[in-house]
Amino acid sequence: MSLNKTPALSSLACTVVYWQKQHGRHHLPWQGTQDPYRIWLSEIMLQQTQVATVIGYYERFLSRFPDIATLAQAQQEDVMPYWAGLGYYARARNLHRCAQELATNWDCRFPPTPEQIATLPGIGRSTAAAIAAFAYGTRSAIMDGNVKRVFTRYFGIYGVTSQRETEKLLWDTAQSAVEAAPASLDMAAYTQGLMDLGSQCCIRGRPDCARCPLKANCYAYIHGVQQQLPTPKPRKASPERACKMLVVRSHDRILLEKQVSPGIWGGLWSLPRYDDASEIDAACRNFGQAGAAQKMAGLLHVFSHFKLHIEPWYLQCDTLRVTEAGQGQAWIAIEDLPSTALPAPIRKILDGLFNPHDRALPEFTDAPADTG
Numbered sequence: 478m479s480l481n482k483t484p485a486l487s488s489l490a491c492t493v494v495y496w497q498k499q500h501g502r503h504h505l506p507w508q509g510t511q512d513p514y515r516i517w518l519s520e521i522m523l524q525q526t527q528v529a530t531v532i533g534y535y536e537r538f539l540s541r542f543p544d545i546a547t548l549a550q551a552q553q554e555d556v557m558p559y560w561a562g563l564g565y566y567a568r569a570r571n572l573h574r575c576a577q578e579l580a581t582n583w584d585c586r587f588p589p590t591p592e593q594i595a596t597l598p599g600i601g602r603s604t605a606a607a608i609a610a611f612a613y614g615t616r617s618a619i620m621d622g623n624v625k626r627v628f629t630r631y632f633g634i635y636g637v638t639s640q641r642e643t644e645k646l647l648w649d650t651a652q653s654a655v656e657a658a659p660a661s662l663d664m665a666a667y668t669q670g671l672m673d674l675g676s677q678c679c680i681r682g683r684p685d686c687a688r689c690p691l692k693a694n695c696y697a698y699i700h701g702v703q704q705q706l707p708t709p710k711p712r713k714a715s716p717e718r719a720c721k722m723l724v725v726r727s728h729d730r731i732l733l734e735k736q737v738s739p740g741i742w743g744g745l746w747s748l749p750r751y752d753d754a755s756e757i758d759a760a761c762r763n764f765g766q767a768g769a770a771q772k773m774a775g776l777l778h779v780f781s782h783f784k785l786h787i788e789p790w791y792l793q794c795d796t797l798r799v800t801e802a803g804q805g806q807a808w809i810a811i812e813d814l815p816s817t818a819l820p821a822p823i824r825k826i827l828d829g830l831f832n833p834h835d836r837a838l839p840e841f842t843d844a845p846a847d848t849g
């Protein structure tokens with residue numbers, strides 16, 4: 478780990494602000510507000526998700542839950558459909574818990590300091606600082622993935638950024654950059670500018686240094702080591718798991734199971750899941766349809782820490798009475814699937830089966846195939 482001390486800290490923030498005002502993003506739906514609720518929601522949604530994907534989710538979420546009080550009063554199962562498909566569902570559960578804590582302890586307002594904000598569920602130090610910077614203009618540094626990339630390259634900071642020593646150096650440097658800036662620093666523009674630089678110029682792979690306002694003092698640019706920074710994490714092979722799922726259809730309804738919290742899809746609806754073919758057979762016998770299930774094309778879903786091979790099976794079973802469902806199960810009307818909280822791979826399976834314009838029986842394959 479090393480630090481390039483050459484660049485003048487004091488000019489960094491002003492350069493970023495000047496660039497942001499000329500070239501940064503100004504028309505995203507969560508910009509132009511100082512409402513910490515809206516800022517918080519966007520920051521949480523953007524943590525693992527691209528801006529283009531977030532925009533629709535953000536607007537739908539806000540139209541249903543326009544403020545902290547509305548979100549706090551909702552049931553978790555009312556919230557999950559508005560997150561379904563965004564992934565990393567703990568974010569939605571924490572968002573809901575956090576709203577309840579704000580309602581209970583903070584009169585439906587956000588606390589005034591980033592340190593207090595960071596004590597709330599699902600809000601880390603960087604998100605807390607971003608909320609405070611955008612909502613209150615607080616002079617506190619952020620350190621998200623984009624900023625790590627800009628700072629490691631600009632200051633020549635080597636070392637895996639998740640290692641404690643490197644992370645501390647990054648935070649200290651970011652805080653020094655804020656402290657060295659003039660008292661008149663526009664914190665919202667500076668914070669947004671760092672994010673914009675990381676997503677528009679200092680991108681992964683080949684950064685667009687020609688457009689970057691920091692290039693005159695950037696360690697990576699001067700030394701031609703943009704590709705080596707940030708220091709890559711040692712690669713670890715992702716473990717692979719496999720399961721089978723059963724789409725049971727009776728007339729125009731599908732049997733779904735509510736996933737328990739805090740499981741990986743906690744609060745969402747999924748298909749009945751089995752470990753092997755004998756369990757599928759047993760389930761079909763229980764439905765009075767031994768051997769009637771048909772295998773569909775398989776798919777691979779990649780989670781952050783493992784890969785899941787899903788082999789879906791389909792069972793048409795119109796003799797089943799849809800008034801009867803096991804504990805945690807429900808027969809959901811096919812026409813209600815678009816508004817049901819489904820994880821992305823389950824939606825993919827069901828969308829493939831039940832195109833709203835064509836309710837014909839699906840096509841089947843003899844062998845499972847990974848579709849990515």
Ligand code: SF4
Pocket residue numbers: 627630631678679680684685686689690691692693695696697698703
């Ligand atoms: S000059 Fe290039 S490497 Fe340096 S901060 Fe700008 S975009 Fe990143």
